[in-house]
Amino acid sequence: MTGHATTQSQPTTSYEAAAAQREARFLEALQAAGLRLTAQRRAICHYLARTDAHPTAQQIYEALKPQFPSLSLTTVYNTLDVLVRLGLVYALGGAGDRAVHYETNTEPHINLACLVCHRVIDLPMPEVGAWRSRVAEASGFKILGARLVYYGVCPECQRQNPADDNPPSE
Amino acid sequence: MTGHATTQSQPTTSYEAAAAQREARFLEALQAAGLRLTAQRRAICHYLARTDAHPTAQQIYEALKPQFPSLSLTTVYNTLDVLVRLGLVYALGGAGDRAVHYETNTEPHINLACLVCHRVIDLPMPEVGAWRSRVAEASGFKILGARLVYYGVCPECQRQNPADDNPPSE
DNA sequence: CTCCAAACTTGGAATGATTCTAAAGTATTT
DNA sequence: AAATACTTTAGAATCATTCCAAGTTTGGAG
Ligand SMILES: [Mn+2]
Ligand SMILES: [Mn+2]
Ligand SMILES: [Zn+2]
Ligand SMILES: [Zn+2]
Numbered sequence: 001m002t003g004h005a006t007t008q009s010q011p012t013t014s015y016e017a018a019a020a021q022r023e024a025r026f027l028e029a030l031q032a033a034g035l036r037l038t039a040q041r042r043a044i045c046h047y048l049a050r051t052d053a054h055p056t057a058q059q060i061y062e063a064l065k066p067q068f069p070s071l072s073l074t075t076v077y078n079t080l081d082v083l084v085r086l087g088l089v090y091a092l093g094g095a096g097d098r099a100v101h102y103e104t105n106t107e108p109h110i111n112l113a114c115l116v117c118h119r120v121i122d123l124p125m126p127e128v129g130a131w132r133s134r135v136a137e138a139s140g141f142k143i144l145g146a147r148l149v150y151y152g153v154c155p156e157c158q159r160q161n162p163a164d165d166n167p168p169s170e
Numbered sequence: 171m172t173g174h175a176t177t178q179s180q181p182t183t184s185y186e187a188a189a190a191q192r193e194a195r196f197l198e199a200l201q202a203a204g205l206r207l208t209a210q211r212r213a214i215c216h217y218l219a220r221t222d223a224h225p226t227a228q229q230i231y232e233a234l235k236p237q238f239p240s241l242s243l244t245t246v247y248n249t250l251d252v253l254v255r256l257g258l259v260y261a262l263g264g265a266g267d268r269a270v271h272y273e274t275n276t277e278p279h280i281n282l283a284c285l286v287c288h289r290v291i292d293l294p295m296p297e298v299g300a301w302r303s304r305v306a307e308a309s310g311f312k313i314l315g316a317r318l319v320y321y322g323v324c325p326e327c328q329r330q331n332p333a334d335d336n337p338p339s340e
Numbered sequence: 341c342t343c344c345a346a347a348c349t350t351g352g353a354a355t356g357a358t359t360c361t362a363a364a365g366t367a368t369t370t
Numbered sequence: 371a372a373a374t375a376c377t378t379t380a381g382a383a384t385c386a387t388t389c390c391a392a393g394t395t396t397g398g399a400g
Contacts, residue, residue, distance in 0.1 A: 035376085036366090036367070036376065038367095038376090038378080040377085041377095070379080071378090071379090072379045073358095073379095074358095074359085074380080075377080075378055077357095077358065078377085078378085080339070081338075081339040084339035085339050091321075091339060091340040093340075094263065097357095098356075098357060099356095099357060100264075100340055100357085100358085110301065110305055112305065112309050112311050121309070125301075131280065131295075132320065135282065135293060135320050136320075136322075139282050139291070139324075139325075140324070140328075141284070141322045141323065142322045142323045142328055143321070143322040144322040144339075145321050145322070146319070146320050147263060147317050147318075147320075147321065148317075148318055149317040149318075150301075150305050150306075150313050151261075151313070151314055151316070151317065152311045152312045152313040152314040153312045153314070154309075154310070155309075155310035167255070169251040169254035169261060169314075170251075170261040170263075205347085205348095206348070206395090206396070206397090208349080208395080208396090226386090227386080227387080228386080240349080240350080241349090243351095243386095244350065244351080244387095245349055245350075247386095247387065247388080268358070268384090268385075268386060269385095269386060269387090340358095
């Protein structure tokens with residue numbers, strides 16, 4: 001949408017277009033699953049469609065609370081559960097903190113979790129695309145999501161703790 | 171060891187030989203890290219070197235408790251932390267239960283976690299071997315472990331709950 | 341061999357993310 | 371409008387994991 005394409009679609013616009021599309025996919029899937037599109041669910045999908053930060057339930061809650069004071073953390077958990085069960089969002093597990101980080105980027109990639117600063121970044125990796133179906137076929141599993149994560153210490157944190165050779169474990 | 175090789179090493183023997191070798195690697199690494207080889211750590215390494223079941227801390231504790239009544243769950247956690255920090259064991263995260271499952275198989279493979287029965291099985295995948303270093307190089311991360319997991323429903327659990335389309339999420 | 345300090349283990353208490361529950365709110369259907 | 375089916379919400383309950391203080395064990399110095 002908004003595809004003026006004067007010379008090239010502006011970064012901002014193209015980003016928002018992609019986000020909107022992703023959000024629409026979420027909402028359609030919820031609807032298709034027979035669920036209602038409540039304001040809470042919309043807000044959460046809106047947020048998820050626009051982050052690449054692998055947030056925790058708590059982070060989503062805090063981000064939305066100001067604009068949506070009645071929102072409850074339980075609803076965030078419930079909605080994430082639904083989205084994970086529909087395979088729209090992946091549950092990645094902890095990153096040094098004890099909270100589950102969620103992932104909305106279903107493009108083939110590997111995640112890198114820093115056990116020190118608890119950030120998770122993406123590393124594109126097209127080869128990964130082939131695995132899912134291969135794994136499903138080879139195992140007979142009904143696959144709902146993936147957790148493709150390498151964990152360790154990011155470059156920044158390595159610089160800040162050159163001596164410390166003992167970061168937390170999970 | 172025990173390499174009689176009458177005609178071929180017996181399955182049992184070869185399995186035990188591999189396990190013993192893996193255990194030795196654990197113990198050597200602990201020692202190399204300047205840590206003491208206590209009876210508790212030995213017991214835990216012995217157990218880990220011989221399972222392919224991706225156990226939780228609690229499961230390890232319960233398995234060892236009868237033979238080692240004084241063992242404490244805290245020690246199991248502490249030892250797992252050490253092993254994870256040394257990169258000898260990987261922390262895989264939950265499998266439908268809320269507990270972290272640990273992994274001792276450092277051969278390149280993908281894990282499949284069943285969200286219903288909470289079992290995790292291995293799927294060999296040699297290609298995976300190349301990533302770790304590739305990922306490290308591309309990102310600058312110091313990598314300590316991996317969590318290469320697809321989660322869903324195993325064939326057995328699919329059979330038992332044919333109708334149920336809604337397994338738990340994490 | 342004896343003694344000391346450092347390294348370890350242990351049981352119990354504390355933490356805190358996630359789950360559960362019951363009550364109240366909202367949409368949908370009759 | 372009333373009944374019904376879904377949802378949200380606040381607060382309590384869980385329970386895996388972490389923290390802590392105290393008691394043990396270990397390796398080495400003397
Ligand atoms: Mn990602
Ligand atoms: Mn495995
Ligand atoms: Zn970091
Ligand atoms: Zn199963």
